[in-house]
Amino acid sequence: MTHDTTSGALADGPALLALMQLSDTALPIGRYAHALGLERLLRDGRVPDERRLRQIVVSALMQGGARCDGAAASLAHQALTSGDEARLLAIDARLDCLKLTDAAQAASRRCGRRLAVLAPSLSRDAVLADYAGAIATGRSPGHLAVISAATSAACGVSRPAAALMELRGIATMILSAAVRLDIVPAAASQAVLAGFAPEILAASRIALATALDEMECSAAAVIETAAMRHARDHGRLFAT
Numbered sequence: 222m223t224h225d226t227t228s229g230a231l232a233d234g235p236a237l238l239a240l241m242q243l244s245d246t247a248l249p250i251g252r253y254a255h256a257l258g259l260e261r262l263l264r265d266g267r268v269p270d271e272r273r274l275r276q277i278v279v280s281a282l283m284q285g286g287a288r289c290d291g292a293a294a295s296l297a298h299q300a301l302t303s304g305d306e307a308r309l310l311a312i313d314a315r316l317d318c319l320k321l322t323d324a325a326q327a328a329s330r331r332c333g334r335r336l337a338v339l340a341p342s343l344s345r346d347a348v349l350a351d352y353a354g355a356i357a358t359g360r361s362p363g364h365l366a367v368i369s370a371a372t373s374a375a376c377g378v379s380r381p382a383a384a385l386m387e388l389r390g391i392a393t394m395i396l397s398a399a400v401r402l403d404i405v406p407a408a409a410s411q412a413v414l415a416g417f418a419p420e421i422l423a424a425s426r427i428a429l430a431t432a433l434d435e436m437e438c439s440a441a442a443v444i445e446t447a448a449m450r451h452a453r454d455h456g457r458l459f460a461t
Contacts, residue, residue: 271405
């Protein structure tokens with residue numbers, strides 16, 4: 222006798238579909254119009270090979286994202302799950318203070334505001350709707366990590382998965398830029414991304430263990446400096 226286990230196997234289907242949609246490059250929020258300073262580093266001759274590209278991504282994950290955007294995502298997921306809009310606003314405000322450059326702050330806000338417009342159509346959660354409304358009216362800055370994780374929580378995505386999505390997004394954003402800047406071929410970039418699994422997981426563990434008052438601004442000085450210089454460049458391919 223055979224048993225149909227399809228229904229059980231797809232119990233997490235809605236959450237997985239939401240996770241895939243929120244992490245899809247086709248999501249129209251403009252995340253992949255940014256390169257975290259990679260374009261400026263390339264112009265300076267500081268990305269001569271794949272080894273150096275790898276160092277940049279690891280630095281962005283471990284010294285940049287883990288205790289900043291990654292932690293914000295983890296905390297925002299908890300806040301939404303608890304139905305605590307005030308906590309969401311506090312996390313958003315904290316992240317706003319930790320963005321070191323005007324360009325980084327503007328990019329995170331711009332992408333977040335675009336997702337906030339979409340969020341109510343992805344979930345009918347009342348707290349998510351209120352938070353999206355606070356972003357729309359300017360009462361909260363609307364950083365991408367916060368609204369993305371809040372939307373994930375409302376759609377049933379787990380907190381570890383939301384943190385992983387945020388930190389993998391940092392790696393994929395840089396690698397996507399690297400492909401368009403002809404630093405690495407598109408096919409090869411997939412193997413490079415797969416190779417970052419240990420670092421993405423390690424950064425996610427840090428993010429999940431970071432409290433609100435333990436969040437830190439990026440310590441990836443080379444990347445942050447390049448991003449500031451890139452903002453003054455003319456003829457840029459990427460917004461940041």
